[in-house]
Amino acid sequence: MVVEIADFKVAPEEQALFCEQLQRGVREVLSQAQGYLGHRVLACSETPSRVVLMVDWRSLEDHTVGFRQSPAFAQWRAIISPFFAAAPQVEHFVASAN
Amino acid sequence: MVVEIADFKVAPEEQALFCEQLQRGVREVLSQAQGYLGHRVLACSETPSRVVLMVDWRSLEDHTVGFRQSPAFAQWRAIISPFFAAAPQVEHFVASAN
Numbered sequence: 001m002v003v004e005i006a007d008f009k010v011a012p013e014e015q016a017l018f019c020e021q022l023q024r025g026v027r028e029v030l031s032q033a034q035g036y037l038g039h040r041v042l043a044c045s046e047t048p049s050r051v052v053l054m055v056d057w058r059s060l061e062d063h064t065v066g067f068r069q070s071p072a073f074a075q076w077r078a079i080i081s082p083f084f085a086a087a088p089q090v091e092h093f094v095a096s097a098n
Numbered sequence: 099m100v101v102e103i104a105d106f107k108v109a110p111e112e113q114a115l116f117c118e119q120l121q122r123g124v125r126e127v128l129s130q131a132q133g134y135l136g137h138r139v140l141a142c143s144e145t146p147s148r149v150v151l152m153v154d155w156r157s158l159e160d161h162t163v164g165f166r167q168s169p170a171f172a173q174w175r176a177i178i179s180p181f182f183a184a185a186p187q188v189e190h191f192v193a194s195a196n
Contacts, residue, residue, distance in 0.1 A: 093140035
């Protein structure tokens with residue numbers, strides 16, 4: 001299992017709307033991707049221009065190849081990218097055993 | 099419920115050891131704090147100097163007042179701060195409804 005953390009920068013006054021769009025994008029597109037296991041949309045309290053999306057994937061390739069190289073990726077970006085104030089920063093993580 | 103995201107920078111060769119120390123700190127100190135609900139320790143694949151800790155708190159004050167202003171905070175920092183290559187970046191988030 002791999003965790004994607006995507007850090008988004010948006011206009012502060014659009015933080016709530018962007019969270020709604022992310023949820024819509026997950027519902028309509030991302031959650032249909034092979035290997036999608038779950039997600040969280042997080043609105044930053046201290047920095048209203050910041051939104052974090054965490055996605056649990058079965059494997060790194062499910063995200064980087066299966067999803068990003070599928071037609072669904074364009075649909076996903078069409079829903080969320082109009083809000084971008086900067087390019088999102090995306091990295092992958094391995095959860096250490098609790 | 100509030101989510102803390104703490105972004106740590108450590109020496110790349112100490113990433114795994116730092117994750118173990120974080121888990122020890124959570125087990126021995128953080129998880130005893132009032133309002134602690136759960137956590138995740140995440141080791142970055144692309145940037146081996148990066149580790150993210152996510153903590154679910156019942157409220158913002160449980161973290162910023164109850165925990166940070168208690169003697170437990172010094173114990174916590176004593177366990178993890180020897181590994182810091184820079185000051186951690188910590189912010190709080192509200193999870194949007196899925």
